[in-house]
Structure formats: structure tokens, C-alpha cells
Amino acid sequence: MSQNFIVSPSPHVHSGNSVSKCMYGVLIALIPAFLVSLYCFGIGALVVTLTSVLACVLFEYLIQKYLLKVKPSICDGSAILTGVLLAFNVPSNLPIWIIIIGALVAIGIGKMTFGGLGNNIFNPALVGRVFLLISFPVQMTTWPVPDPLSMNYLDAETAATPLGLMKQGLSVEAMTTDMLLGNIGGSLGEISAIALLIGFAYMLIRRIITWHIPVSILVTAFVFSFLVNGFDVEGAFQQLLLGGMMLGAIFMATDYVTSPMTPRGMIIYGIGIGLLTIIIRRYGAYPEGMSFAILIMNAATPLINKYVKPKRFGEVKK
């Protein structure tokens, strides 16, 4: 009797997880932060995010189809995620044409030149963001003040961010509670620590990421800023709530492709980011150092992966 069975090696079942489920999971985790930015920055947040997502997806499609000549994989959600993260890292009054340039750099240079998803060394959204920061320093550091459900986009009222004020040695009026809720100036997605932490909890429950990277970044940044900023507990705590610290630690540094693969490697990477961020904030020329810190540690990731191996079962000490 001839039977046409499929014969394949074990395992014969799969968890059902997929790359797109991971990507959409992160997108779901970003919803609380997006809602806060919609409330605080109004129409600007919507315009910037939509533009960024559409541009990223379009550039990925065009590059894959006409330059790399491979089957476009825009449905896996990674380009959408890059778009959202890029938008979350810029002010909500950024002109559309600048966002499109950022998206082109993020997808084209940050991701596709390396061979697409899985091969890039640097976080694409941060490559785009840092490119814009260096190329358009004025537009990229003109922060709109929160104005609930505002319909102003380009002509929104602006002010310096708390971190910028601290850098100039001025006193910060914002309260810690404002920083938790998001009632401060800043990039689109970074303002509310609580919304970002809700996303973090969601990703932990869904097992999309592990705790290692965010916790090691935040603990290192807290301890180090406590030490260098005159043993001020509240000041050190505010360092965690301000700028892109939460957004970076939870969503940017944890990018699968550009972060180390072993728990021990993740902790080394997290400590590096925490230290570099506070060093840049305290001693560097920029008020904010999260993006640079993550990109620098992205560069160190292959080295970490090479030398930090997982803890083996029954390891024989030599």
C-alpha cells in the first residue's frame, strides 16, 4: 500500500510564534505611550507617526522590490515598528519632509544596506533619529509643550525640555508626577514613564522580551547618576523619567537584532548603556545621551555575543 505521508525530522509541533507576532506585540505595547502623546500633543503626534510609518513601509517595499529584488516582507511588521519608534523619538512639530528623510535613512541606511531584517548592526530607528539630530539640530530640539488635544501641528507652542534646562544649569519646575504621567515637553513617545512601563509589563507577560536589558539600564543609570550628581535620590530618580531613558531602555535597546543574545550579555550591554547615557548627560555637549549610548552598545553587541556564552548544562571547569 502506498501512503503519501509527510516524513520530516522532529519536532513535529511549533509554538505558533512568529516574527510578525513579536513585532505586532511590541506595537501593541506602544499603544499606551501613543495615546498619551495623542492627548498631550494632539494632531501633531498623529501626523508625525502616520508619516513616519507610511514612509518606512514604502521605502522598505521599494528597496526590497526594485533594489534588492527580493519578495517584499512589509507584512512582518518590522518596518511599521521602525516607523513608530522613529516617530516616538522626534518632536511632534517636526515638518513632514524631515520625517521622510529620517525614514529613508532609518530603513535605507540603517536596515537595508546590511541586508534587511536580522542583519543590521544598529537600531534603524535610532540611526534615523541621530541622523536627523545632527542634520537638523534646530527642528529636532524645538519641543512643543503639552497642550491637551491640540489641533496645532507646526505652529505649536514650544519650550525647552526639563533635561535641556538641567543642562543649562537652570532649575526644573516640572514635578516628578508630571514626568510619570507625561505632562512635560519632549519627544513624541518618551514623555510618560507610566505608559511606557505599562508597555513593558505587557511585553514581559507576553514573553516578547526579558527583563534583563531594561532593568540593567535603569538600575545602572540610577546608581551612577546618584553617585555623580551629589547623592540626590530624587534627582537620580528623575534621570530615569526624563528624556528618552524609559523609551530607550524598554523599546529601543531591547530590539532583538541589535542586542546581545545571552542573559549575561544583555546585562553587560544594559550596564554599558546606563553608564554611557549618564556620562553624556552629565559631561557631554548634548543634554540627552540615550540614542548615542544605545548605538555605541549596538556596535559592541557582536563582540559581546562572541565572548559571553550561555551558561551550559554540566559545564566542566577546566
Place this chain on the structure above:
Amino acid sequence: MLKTFRIGGVHPPENKLSAGQAIKTAELPKQAVIMLSQHIGAPAQAVVAKGDKVKVGTLLAQAGGFVSANIHSSVSGTVAKIDTAVDVAGFQRPAIYIDVEGDEWEESIDRSETLVKECNLDSKAIVERIKEAGIVGLGGATFPAHVKLTPPPGATATILIINAVECEPYLTADHQLMMEKGAEILVGTELLRKAINVERAVIGIENNKPDAIAHMKELAAAYPTIEICPLKVKYPQGGEKQLIDAVIRRQVPSGGLPIATGAVVQNVGTAFAVYEAVQKNKPLFERIVTVTGKSLAHPSNLKVRVGTPLCQLIDACGGLPEDTEKVISGGPMMGKAVVSTDTPTTKGCSGVLIIRDLESRRKEMTACIRCAKCIAACPMGLAPNTLMNATDHKDWERVEKEHVMDCIECGSCSFTCPAHRPLLDYVRMGKARVGAIIRSRNAK
């Protein structure tokens, strides 16, 4: 806190469809096909010839070396031919074909159901009986039982661990055996404990079988030497190394034998077979097989004579559904997909799993996104993605350096990979190649 192993692990859906189904006896086949290689090690050597009359329990083939096992007839009748048959892995292997006539057992076998507790044999005699009966590890690895019960010089056993974890999804054979033959299993455990001269035996059962845990605890109350140890559900806890780690918190050193930790592990089905062999003088020629699958009409636990073709077991459970695309001997994580349902049952066959068309196909593989889920899942603490890449590049030196030989082939990496990468396929390839390189290096 329930005990479990410390590194890696995954949680595949349990799908224990046949749980609680009483063990039914499968019908005798018309012709039994008895493979001569039903164990790890050298194939057995046939001691019967075409035309010989055999009874149930007659020795058909003698162990072909130290790591090998005797094979007995599971049926009575006439030897039709000694030829080859396709085994679960799809290879032609020597087999004895027996035309079944009636069901006549060797007189030496005690067929009564009475529980025999007393045993005056010493450890050597017990091991000898186990060896004579051709008992192999019934969890699926089919390692000859007497070999494990004879620790190499210099090694001393300190504890016996009975593996009643049954961490493979779908399978319920061990679970049901405990519910129905618990008293016999405990006697078998005592015999195994005596065979290796240790003071303590632990039966490890995963917590998804609370009825079995309660039942065995109640029965074991009469045995001060036997402890029932509930374990947190996690695959692959039934792996020998993982179970030792879970129960006594000791890790088998990389490249070493389990006995290095002082533990000897035997499957719960093996313990029952040991009881039957030593107390009832019954060789190993039948076992419990879980026949299951989401599309199967009646998922069941069957008592099956070795040599019965799989199709007959499937027919006994409602027949092969139309939309079947894969039939697996064993469980879904480590079982083998068979070429044909004519494949005969062997001592190591713990289950027959029917998989529907949709579930049987793998999804298209995409680029690795370095999410590290395979590293987190690997119970041996390896980096499956690195092993896959190094194998792909044929960098055998690197594959060996990354400890490919430690892999237990549990499949957790492929199971968990969101990019559907066939990690274990590559790791197996690397393992086979590096194994050959190591052997040729040692031969020099």
C-alpha cells in the same frame, strides 16, 4: 515551590487527549513482524529459523553484544521468514516474520494477576533476569536496562530515579499505567533499587497528573525507601539529564555519564516490565502504546504486542482519518514520522500520533532576528542559532567548540523559533559530522 530543571525548557500544549482512558488490549496481528534492532546498540542475532514453531515468550534472538538486548516472541505460531522490514526511521532492517497461530504462552510465564511482592534474589540475579528478559528503556531511548544497572568500574550509584514525567505532549501511556498498575510499579522500583544496591528511590511525576501523584503517594506510603516527587510541568523534563537535575540538583558533566551524579534513571514502564520479568518470569514482548491525535475518533491507551503493525492500532481507535498527512511513532517533540503504517510496533514505541494536514507542514523559514528565544529554550545551555550557522558554513571546528555533542535533540529550539528556522535539523547534521570527526580522531 515544585522542583524542575534549571536551564531552558518550553511549554508545548499538552493535548493529553487519551488521559483517563483505561488500558485496552489490542488484538493479535495475523502476522507479527519483530525487528531485530529494537534497542540502542548491536542488533540481536536470530536463534530461530524459518519453519520453527514458537510460543509467546520464546527467545527469538540473542543480544549481539554487551550493549544489546534479547528479543522474544510476542505471539505463538510459525516463523514465516527472516527478512527485512522498514523501521520507524524508514530504513530496511532485519526482522523476523511470524505467522500467528492461537495464543500459546511459554509455561514458565506466570500469567496470573496476583501481586507478588517478595523476592529473595540478590542484585546480580535480578540484573541477570532483567537481561534475560530483554528489557530496554521504555521511555523511547531503548537503552538496554541491564547496562545501566551495571555501573562501570569506579562509579557508584547512590539513588534510583524512576522517570514517570511523560513530558511529551499527547502521550498518556505511563500515566495510565501508574493508575492501573501502581502496586506492580512500586515492586519493580524496589527490585531496581536492590539491583543497584541503593537506599533511596524517587519517582518523578509532572504536576499535570495530580491523580497519579495522589495514587502513587498512597501506595508508596508502605515503602519507606520510595519517595514520590511532583515536578513542575516543563519540557523536556523527561530527558535523563534534566530529570536528574530536577530531582537531586546535580548536573551530569558535559561528555560524562549520568552515573557520575550517582543517579540511575529508569522509566516507569521499565519498572513495570522489571516487575513482570523478575516476579512473573515474563520477557518484554508487550507494552502500553498511546494511540492519539486530534482527528482520531477514539484516542486510547492500548496494551500492544511488539510486532503489531501500527495500522492495526490505528484501526482499533477508529481508523486513519482521511486528512492525515503525518503519522508519528512517539510524541510530537521527539517522535519519528513513519513512512508507512505497516511499520511494526517496537519496544520503544510509546505512542502513535496522527497529525492532520494543516498541522503537519512546516512554515517557510525567514531570516534569524536574533531574538535569542532558542538560547533561552535550550535545556543544555547551548546556542542553537550559532550551531546552525556554523553547520551551514561547514565550520566543524566551531561546531565542536560550541559543544554540539551536548545536544539532546529535544527540539525546544525549533519549537520556539519565531522565524521557523529548522535549528535542530542543522544541529543534528553538525552533531553527526562532528561525532564522526571525533571518532576518527580517537581511532588514531
